[in-house]
Amino acid sequence: MKETPAPVAASSNSATSAAHLKEIASLIETGAYAREVRRIARAIRLTMALRRKLKTSVVSAFLNFALTPGSEPHARLSSYLPKEDDHEMEVDTATSVVQAPVKHSLPELEIFSYLLVLIFLIDQKKYSEAKACSSASIARLKNINRRTVDVLASRLYFYYSLSYEHTGDLAEIRGNLLALHQIATLRHDELGQETLLNLLLRNYLHYNLYDQAEKLRSKAPRFEAHSNQQFCRYLFYLGKIRTIQLEYTDAKESLLQAARKAPIAALGFRIQCTKWAVIVRLLLGEIPERTVFMQKGMETALRPYFELTNAVRIGDLELFKSVAEKFSATFSVDRTHNLIVRLRHNVIRTGLRNISISYSRISLADVAKKLRLDSPNPVADAESIVSKAIRDGAIDATIDHAKGWMVSKETGDIYSTNEPQMAFNSRIAFCLNMHNEAVRALRFPPNSHKEKEIAEKRRERQQQEQELAKHIAEEDDDEF
């Protein structure tokens, strides 16, 4: 007895998904005819919302609807779908409304079907089929040169790279990605260029080829970002490259911006950005606040980094070493291990700074003991470390070699220097920058100034204007 409700419920679900897909398909058609890329972008967004509910039956039903059955694309795509035998579905789909044969076989619809099948396969974790499907779609894409397809194409590139990454064959497609990038540049397909550049950077960074990634990035043409997600990704990859190249200030800016611009739902991405941002800030010598680690959903993931920050803040080498060992597995997975090793130097600096502020005069032997430098000759080590720190301007002190102690200098009044002014300036510049970017990001619907007002709307508008005029007149009267 339970059988019948379940298939009915399932079939109704699949019926609604199928209906949604048909709506999306019609949206794409209208978009293609009117040459409005916006509609196609919206179609894609709606599809993403549908992802969970996709099933083989739904997908094959859609393929039947969108592409002429028996045609070559249809046959190819259906071959990728796993064969499921759900007989009850058959009945339902057969009785679904027979639509008029509107099979112009728009290239957009074809590419969209490729995309749908690919998403479905990846969600089902059938990566080898996904690989084959995506390679076929890329081959098909090379022949189509329409702006309306660009949005769909960029999504396809992304899933192409994703399917190869899951099977561990990223290096194979590097040549293809480069060729695609070239084609996209020739066709002035800016969204495609952006997506492909990010995919290439991801490819290089996956294999730790930071040098080549930087060379590509510096030579690739840059322009205003079209997609927020791609821009976030680009910033993240840029931040990573800069960190490895020891340019911490630039890295910090990029990583923090990426973490801020990312949508709230992209938790994994934000966690990664935050992890790298924390390490870069530690390397720069500043300690991130506790609230950074307490953000919703990120607490467990960021726990190792929290303990690390603690060790750096205290300036205790022993603690730092134990934390690094305890969480070494996490750090190797995040590939931040080498950066953590660089942090040792910062721990010593912070420790020194604390000592210098607290003591006006302290013997070098005591300094060595406090820093817990484990070396055969701690006092000599401590002396050279302190002298280098003084030279770099980290602490303000002098060493008296004969008597073997370190004398700290008085710290002057900060307000009499230019420091506050610099800080103010950087903040003002940041706010102004933000304002400019927001203004530039304002978008207006493209044809609104061309729309002819329908008579009714005109009447309405005139009425409103009259009312407003009367209101103002009344106000003026009131004044007198």
Add this chain to the structure above:
Amino acid sequence: MDPKLTEVSQYFERFKAACVREDIDTSANLLSQLKVLLTSFRSLPPLFEVTPNAVQELTIARDIYEHAVLLSVKMGDQDAFERDFFQLKPYYTDARKRLPRSPQEHMILGLNLLRLLVQNRIAEFHTELELLPAESLEDPCIKHAVELEQSFMEGAYNRVLTAKQTVPNQSYDYFMDLLAKTVRDEIAGCSEKAYDFLSINDARQMLLFSSDNELLKYINEEHPEWEIKDGSVIFQKAKETAPCKEIPSLQLINQTLSYARELERIV
């Protein structure tokens, strides 16, 4: 065996013998001839074609380049080292699957890291380090270079100098000597800022000179502004940077103008 391959092997044997004899000129000549011969092999980078003799050709080519790198160290030619190392690199990275591991790989990688450190190209040092898989970091040659870099960054220069005794390999000596010179300059720079004065004995110890005369000569050449009085070296602390009370007017004007411009835009 392929006649070309035999020819190359013979030349290679002669080249190795010349290297052992420390005969720099013959080695250099033979090396250039070998390089020309290698261009006829199609299985080498950048072509990487699959030929029947591919593995042997790749192995021989790699050995040749390894010896070339070691030769450039003996000659003290850093540019040649860089060139040969770049040619050697694809054999380690791309051809990794086709060839068995070379026993000298880690030593040569360690040498390269040391060279980057000596030339103060720290960013490239770290980029190279990233390329190494985790287990390579356990290797003594590479570990030596990494620890050296750490000590250098921290400023524990005496550790750097003691590391000179623990080199894993003869060929490291050349770079360690260069490093010693850099370290000496660094120590001098730090001491300048950190100490008011130092007795001559202490200065000599710190800068690792074996006699007072050498110390005095060094000071005369490199740091003429240091004074030598009463048996101690006085660093120029007297000319302290007078706290410049002047207002950086140009900067302020620029900033204020930019604020005005931006505010104007906000309509």
